[in-house]
Each structure stands twice: as structure tokens, then as C-alpha cells.
Amino acid sequence: MNRQGVEGRGRALGETVGDEIRRLLVEGELVPGQRLSESALGERLGVSRNTLREAFRGLAHEGLVTHRPNRGVFVTTPSLASLVDIxxxxxxxxxxxxxEAVPGHPAGQRMRTAIEQARDGRERQDWQAVGSSNMAFHAAIVSLADSPRLDAFFRQVSAELRLAFGMLSDQEWLHGPYVERNLHVLEAFEGGDPAQAATLLEQYLSQSERTLLAAYARDNPAD
Amino acid sequence: MNRQGVEGRGRALGETVGDEIRRLLVEGELVPGQRLSESALGERLGVSRNTLREAFRGLAHEGLVTHRPNRGVFVTTPSLASLVDIxxxxxxxxxxxxxEAVPGHPAGQRMRTAIEQARDGRERQDWQAVGSSNMAFHAAIVSLADSPRLDAFFRQVSAELRLAFGMLSDQEWLHGPYVERNLHVLEAFEGGDPAQAATLLEQYLSQSERTLLAAYARDNPAD
DNA sequence: TTGGTGTGATTGTTCAACAATAGAGATGTT
DNA sequence: AACATCTCTATTGTTGAACAATCACACCAA
Structure with a gap:
């Protein structure tokens, strides 16, 4: 009788549920602030409350979901402070x-493919795809440091940021302009000038932050 | 009938169990490689299997415990690779x-107190206390960056490292020499020369790494 | 309006049950 | 003895039902 809504994978456990919820999250099916009822969501995913609760724990640990004792879990609403922190x-x-990256690091290739995918997405006006590729580009940058733990940490922070992007309108403006700037960074890096690449990236991120904060303030006047 | 072994806190949930296990972990009551049976540990802590499982999820997410599907959870045995990564x-x-720290950052005070506590511990030959204070010193350094997320990440990594220290003998040699070096770093920093402080710290960490890896290799010849 | 008070819904936690799996031991073959 | 195969068993994976604890909200009194 088990494993209905979630198709039966042999290897993994109800941990798949975590992935499933994550997917619903980044796809915008579940929006920030929304309460995730144990019984309702459990039924929807075809798992029991206990299993769902286990999944919630992991998600809460990643900051995607916020647990208020005795009140339930809610999709995290990114605060202004958290965006600034990120x-x-x-x-x-x-x-x-x-x-500090070593020249010729294989992650350079991943950066390049990410840029290409972002371009594809832009042509199709698929801003969610552009956002994903964009994040892949930055994940590749982080992987230059060759630290699995740092990679995992960044992946987590990215997901949280993704949540914030999802709650904003004007996706084109948020993602579009950065495709070419990614390329500039990559070129500086592969041209053997990491310091210059870092400077470009710093300006890039600061501008991106300003844009995001402005959009946030516009869409959430209450805050 | 609930909350027996773990004394009944009104506010929190079986999440206390996570803290409890964490404590057993850093105190060395639970050693790396050990298997944590759900029924046995559940009985010992006075909680049900389901509650315990929830706690395991969090701990696994922090890397303190490793989950092998269908086989159980084990106290993580730090590998050589993970130490190098850390x-x-x-x-x-x-x-x-x-x-990059701003001069006069309040964390400087925390660094100073940590050093004093480390000295106290050293006088009492309490190397576990020295290790804790040492970590507090480094956590203070990280907090110079003023990022709650970075702080949380470092706390997590520290706990994992702590696990590794716990499995080694020769605690004095591992912790003792660094108390004074912490002071040098602090002095350089408060003397207004962050670059010099960073350089000292870099050498410090590299030496600490060598010592740790050597001790690890000595105690785990198999690896 | 302000301040109780009950009431219903949801979470927190336990328990008992069963399916699924890995590992150990037993068996049999060469 | 060495090896593959086959039970068998202990443990994990997951469920569903139960009940206690808690919160949110409507209702009512002053």
C-alpha cells in the first residue's frame, strides 16, 4: 500500500518527499508564507504524516521552510535582512x-555551459530557466574552491535565494541583464586575470543585490 | 506518558533530543563508527522511534551522523578527505x-574572552575545555564577517571537526600550542594590521592541519 | 471596545503493526 | 577447504490510529 503519489523508487526512502517538495518550491507551486498542512500535503504526496514530518525537518534545516512550534511549517518568506545576508x-x-582559483580549473567548462544554457533560455523567454542557469554559473564559480562542503552550503543558500526570486514579478529584469555579465567574468578569468574577474563579479553582485532589493521593496511595501 | 528521560521542557519539542545526542557526541559518549539503534537509543532517551528519527534527520544534515539506508545511522567517522576539506x-x-573585518568590531572582545578561557582550561589540564574555547575563538573570527548564515555554517563544520578531535589521543598536543598563537593573531588584528593577522592565521591553520592529519594517520593506520 | 471562555482544528508524540531489506548463518556442491 | 546459494532473523522503513497539548477564533459578558 505504500508509495503511491510518489512513484516507487527502489533505492531511496521517503526522503524523495523532500526532493518533491523542493521541486514544488522552486517551481513556484508553493509560495512563501503558505502554510503546509501535514494532513493535506501528506495526502497530496501519498505519504503519512510521520514521513512528511521527517522531510520537513530537512527542509527546515535548509531554511526553505520555517517551523513554528505548535503552529505548523510555512514556506519561508525571505526577509530583507536575509537577502542582504545572502x-x-x-x-x-x-x-x-x-x-584564488587555480588557472585552467575544470569548473571553467561548467561556467561556459551554464552561460550557453542561459542564452537558450533567454531566447525562449523562459526566465525560470535563465535563473537556473545563472545559479549554475555561480555554483561553478564556488566549485573553483574545490570544497564539497562549501558547494553544499552554496547550493542551500541558492535555494533560499531562489525562493525570493520566485515571489517577485519582473523576472526578465531580474535575470536577463546578467547573462552577458557572466560572460565578461568568465572571459576575465580565462584570460588569466582572476583579480579582474573578482572585481567584475563584485560589481555584478552589488548591482544584482540592488535590483533585487528594489523589486522586493516594490512588491512588499509592508516590509 | 511522554517526556521521561528527557526532562519535560514546556516550550520545545522532541527537538531537544537532537541537542541531547549532540551533547553525547561532543562529550565522547558516542564514538565515531558506532551504530545508533533506533530502539535502543529511543529507549535510553525516553522517546519513540518516530521522534528519534526526526532528530536523526537533523543530525545527518549536519554531518554528525551518517545515514545508510536500510542499515541505520552511524556516528560519522571523519575521513582524511573530510579533514582536508574542513x-x-x-x-x-x-x-x-x-x-576584510572592520576595525574595532565587537567580535574582538569575544576573541579575547575565548583566549582567557582557553588559558584557564590549560591550567586545569582540561583539554576538552581548551578545545571548546579554541573553537569559540575561531567562531568569533568568522563572526567578523557579520553573516548569520556563515556563522551557522561554521558552527556545523566545527562540530564535525570536534568529532575528529574526539577520536584522537594526545589532546594536549592537539590543543595546547594554539592558545598563544591565538593571542598573536588577536594582537596583530587589534594592532590594526588585518593582513598580517590573516597571514599568521593561515600559517597557524596549516600547522594545525598537519598536526591533526599526523595524529589521525597514527591512530588510524588502516586509513 | 475590552477581556475572558469555550470550542474546534492542528500539531506533537506515542504505539503497534507490517513490508522490505541487509547480513549472518546454514546448506549444499565441487 | 572454497564457493555459491538459500533461508532466517533482526532492524529499518512506513503506515494508520490514537490521544494530549496547544493555538486560533468565534462567542459572550462587562
């Missing part, structure tokens, strides 16, 4: 990864 | 935090 982090991590 | 990370994060 961008501070990104500058801190990405710029140094770029600056 | 030290790479520490150099990456701590040195830059120090380098």
Missing part, C-alpha cells in the same frame, strides 16, 4: 573563490 | 573574515 555571503565566497 | 574551508573563510 548577498554579503555571495560576495564573500564567490569573489574569493574566483580570486 | 581545513581548506577554514583557511578560506577565517582568513578572509579577518582580512
Amino acid at each position: 548577498y554579503r555571503l555571495r560576495r564573500f565566497i564567490e569573489c574569493q573563490a574566483l580570486r | 581545513y581548506r574551508l577554514r583557511r578560506f573563510i577565517e582568513c578572509q573574515a579577518l582580512r
Whole structure:
């Protein structure tokens, strides 16, 4: 009788549920602030409350979901403070990864493919795809540091940021302009000038932050 | 009938169980490689299997515990690779935090108190206390970056590292020599020379890494 | 309006059950 | 003895039902 809504994978456990919810999250099916009822969501995914609760724990740990004791779990509503924190982090991590990277690191290839995919998405006006590719580009930058733990951490922060992007309108304006700037960074890096690449990236991130904060303030006047 | 072994806190949930296990972990009551049976540990802590499982999820997410599907959860045995990764990370994060810190940052005070506590511990030959204070010192360095997320990440990595220290003998040699070096770093920093402080810290961490890896190799010849 | 008070819905936690799996031991073959 | 195969068993994976604890809200009194 088990594993109905989630198709039966042999290997994994109800951990698949976590992935499933994550997917609903980045696809915007579940929006920030929304309450995730244990019984309702459990029924929808075809799992029991206990299993769902386990999944919630992981998601809460990643910050995608917020647990208010005795009240339930809610899709995290990114605060202005958290956005500022995330961008501070990104500058801190990405710029140094770029600056200290060994030349010819294989991640350069991943950066290049990410840019190409972003271009594809832009042509199709698929801004969600552009956003994903964009994040892949930055994840590649982080991977220059060759630290699995740092990669995992960045992946987590990205997901949280993704949540914020999802709650805003004007996706084109948020993602579009950065495709070409990614390319500039890559060119500086592969041209053997990591310091210059880091400087470009720093400006890039600061501008991106301003844009995001402005959009946030516009869409959430209450805050 | 609930909440027996774990004394009944009114506000929190079986999440207390996570803290409890964490405590057992850093105190060395639970050693790396050990299997954590759901029924046994559940009985010992006075919680049900389901509640315990929820706690396991969080711990696994922090890397303190490793989940092998259908086989159970085990206290993580830090690998050589993970130690190398952790030290790479520490150099990456701590040195830059120090380098970019604003002068007169309040965390300087926390660094100073940590050093004093480490000295106390050293006098009492309480090497576990020295290790804790040492970590507090480095956490203070990270907090110079003013990023809650980075702080949380570092706390997590520290706990994992702590696990590794716990499995080694020769605690005095691992912790003792660094108390004074912490002071040198602090002095350089408060003397207004962050670059010098970062350089000192870098050497410090590299030496600490060598010592740790050597001890690890000695105690785990199999690896 | 302000301040209780009950009431219903949801979470927190336990328990008992069963399916699924890995590992150990037993069996049999060469 | 070495090896593959086959039970068998203990443990995990997951469920559903139960009940206690807690919160949100409507209702009512002053």
C-alpha cells in the first residue's frame, strides 16, 4: 500500500518527499508564507504524516521552510535582512573563490555551459530557466574552491535565494541583464586575470543585490 | 506518558533530543563508527522511534551522523578527505573574515574572552575545555564577517571537526600550542594590521592541519 | 471596545503493526 | 577447504490510529 503519489523508487526512502517538495518550491507551486498542512500535503504526496514530518525537518534545516512550534511549517518568506545576508555571503565566497582559483580549473567548462544554457533560455523567454542557469554559473564559480562542503552550503543558500526570486514579478529584469555579465567574468578569468574577474563579479553582485532589493521593496511595501 | 528521560521542557519539542545526542557526541559518549539503534537509543532517551528519527534527520544534515539506508545511522567517522576539506574551508573563510573585518568590531572582545578561557582550561589540564574555547575563538573570527548564515555554517563544520578531535589521543598536543598563537593573531588584528593577522592565521591553520592529519594517520593506520 | 471562555482544528508524540531489506548463518556442491 | 546459494532473523522503513497539548477564533459578558 505504500508509495503511491510518489512513484516507487527502489533505492531511496521517503526522503524523495523532500526532493518533491523542493521541486514544488522552486517551481513556484508553493509560495512563501503558505502554510503546509501535514494532513493535506501528506495526502497530496501519498505519504503519512510521520514521513512528511521527517522531510520537513530537512527542509527546515535548509531554511526553505520555517517551523513554528505548535503552529505548523510555512514556506519561508525571505526577509530583507536575509537577502542582504545572502548577498554579503555571495560576495564573500564567490569573489574569493574566483580570486584564488587555480588557472585552467575544470569548473571553467561548467561556467561556459551554464552561460550557453542561459542564452537558450533567454531566447525562449523562459526566465525560470535563465535563473537556473545563472545559479549554475555561480555554483561553478564556488566549485573553483574545490570544497564539497562549501558547494553544499552554496547550493542551500541558492535555494533560499531562489525562493525570493520566485515571489517577485519582473523576472526578465531580474535575470536577463546578467547573462552577458557572466560572460565578461568568465572571459576575465580565462584570460588569466582572476583579480579582474573578482572585481567584475563584485560589481555584478552589488548591482544584482540592488535590483533585487528594489523589486522586493516594490512588491512588499509592508516590509 | 511522554517526556521521561528527557526532562519535560514546556516550550520545545522532541527537538531537544537532537541537542541531547549532540551533547553525547561532543562529550565522547558516542564514538565515531558506532551504530545508533533506533530502539535502543529511543529507549535510553525516553522517546519513540518516530521522534528519534526526526532528530536523526537533523543530525545527518549536519554531518554528525551518517545515514545508510536500510542499515541505520552511524556516528560519522571523519575521513582524511573530510579533514582536508574542513581545513581548506577554514583557511578560506577565517582568513578572509579577518582580512576584510572592520576595525574595532565587537567580535574582538569575544576573541579575547575565548583566549582567557582557553588559558584557564590549560591550567586545569582540561583539554576538552581548551578545545571548546579554541573553537569559540575561531567562531568569533568568522563572526567578523557579520553573516548569520556563515556563522551557522561554521558552527556545523566545527562540530564535525570536534568529532575528529574526539577520536584522537594526545589532546594536549592537539590543543595546547594554539592558545598563544591565538593571542598573536588577536594582537596583530587589534594592532590594526588585518593582513598580517590573516597571514599568521593561515600559517597557524596549516600547522594545525598537519598536526591533526599526523595524529589521525597514527591512530588510524588502516586509513 | 475590552477581556475572558469555550470550542474546534492542528500539531506533537506515542504505539503497534507490517513490508522490505541487509547480513549472518546454514546448506549444499565441487 | 572454497564457493555459491538459500533461508532466517533482526532492524529499518512506513503506515494508520490514537490521544494530549496547544493555538486560533468565534462567542459572550462587562
